Amino acid sequence: MNNIEELFNKFLDCINCLQEALNVSFGEALTETFDNLENNQIKVELGAPDKETVAKLSKKYADLHYDELTQQVKVQLFTYLTLKAINEDGLDPNQMPTPPIIATIIAMFMQKLLPDKKQVIVDPAIGSGNLLFSIINQLKKANHSRSNFQLFGIDNDEEMLNFADISAHLNKIDIELFCQDALTPWLFAKPDIVVSDIPIGYYPDDDNAANFATEAEKGHSFAHFLFIEQIIKSLRPDGYAFLVVPQAILSGKGGSDFMPWLSEKVYLRAIIELPDNLFQNKFNQKSVLVFQNHGEQAKNCEVFLTKLDSFKNEEDLIKLNVKLNEWYTKNIH
Incomplete structure (x- = not known):
């Protein structure tokens, strides 16, 4: 498995975890995941995601070594994940x-x-x-x-x-x-x-x-x-x-x-x-x-x-x- 595939699967795991916790679309969980990573902080609104999920996500985010990724890799991963969101959420072709x-x-x-x-x-x-x-x-x-x-x-x-x-x-x-x-x-x-x-x-x-x-x-x-x-x-x-x-x-x-x-x-x-x-x-x-x-x-x-x-x-x-x-x-x- 090459590095980009490995990273893609790790990001996917983070997005799925957040999606389940917030009960939102894949696309919404995707944008919130990158928002969290870019701001180096997990956004919590009205108690969601709960403390257990925040702890889980913190470990998953740490495993991504996000700050060490190049701009090009971040853009590439986000593009692939956007494609998945369009398919997953049944958006317009x-x-x-x-x-x-x-x-x-x-x-x-x-x-x-x-x-x-x-x-x-x-x-x-x-x-x-x-x-x-x-x-x-x-x-x-x-x-x-x-x-x-x-x-x-x-x-x-x-x-x-x-x-x-x-x-x-x-x-x-x-x-x-x-x-x-x-x-x-x-x-x-x-x-x-x-x-x-x-x-x-x-x-x-x-x-x-x-x-x-x-x-x-x-x-x-x-x-x-x-x-x-x-x-x-x-x-x-x-x-x-x-x-x-x-x-x-x-x-x-x-x-x-x-x-x-x-x-x-x-x-x-x-x-x-x-x-x-x-x-x-x-x-x-x-x-x-x-x-x-x-x-x-x-x-x-x-x-x-x-x-x-x-x-x-x-x-x-x-x-x-x-x-x-x-x-x-x-x-x-």
Whole structure:
């Protein structure tokens, strides 16, 4: 058994112990466990957990040697445990963490396209924060640990925001989090950049959907169409969006009405079809969509189009980067 597996099982034991004592969901016990460990104190409210459980947990926590773990290991363990919480608590599949390789692709494009100045970035469907935090860590690494971002996150699920809060703390990232329906007006200034793995499915609030041009003619509207429209409305002029979207909306029947509408509203910059083997079946396949809002600095140009066959080794990323450099030199620089 390798070290990370051993640690995972020890953390799992701590979480299960606390979950049983407090009679809460796995996710709640997970966030409280990391909260206890980060604060080096077991939180007791109204006598729970009881003294016996506190004594038991104190021994289990000591056995973790938490303060000796690296930041990277803490983040890795929390990510694995978040995955388990989403499965265990029967949460929405939209809330599953985005594969890390997708964050790498988005970070490559952001490094090319974004000006070197303070940027306000929002993820309006932040979930556990995996996608945004992974991107920010990569941008900081490429920028000699310098962070030039003001971050905001939105989600309508308080438990997911608790995960994002702990994850931000473990990643040493400052972010303001808002619990709201992201399809209602955002509670902060227009961002320069939106990064998001767009939720897929139907949006239940037909009254609010009526405020959108992408509203369905009959029945519930598609949340993914409404989300993209909301992002366009909320972005500042010249602002960029880097989105993970269902592949079906970009081509074929699904995109026959939507793509012409989108092409009128923004300047498309890139569509990257992700490898088929990243997804369990063809109906779940996704692409990365990059666009820029209309504005004084924005202009039309050739769209970067590519389909990625795999990410089995570093060469696949190098090839993508070469293509990106060629496109950038020809169209943007």
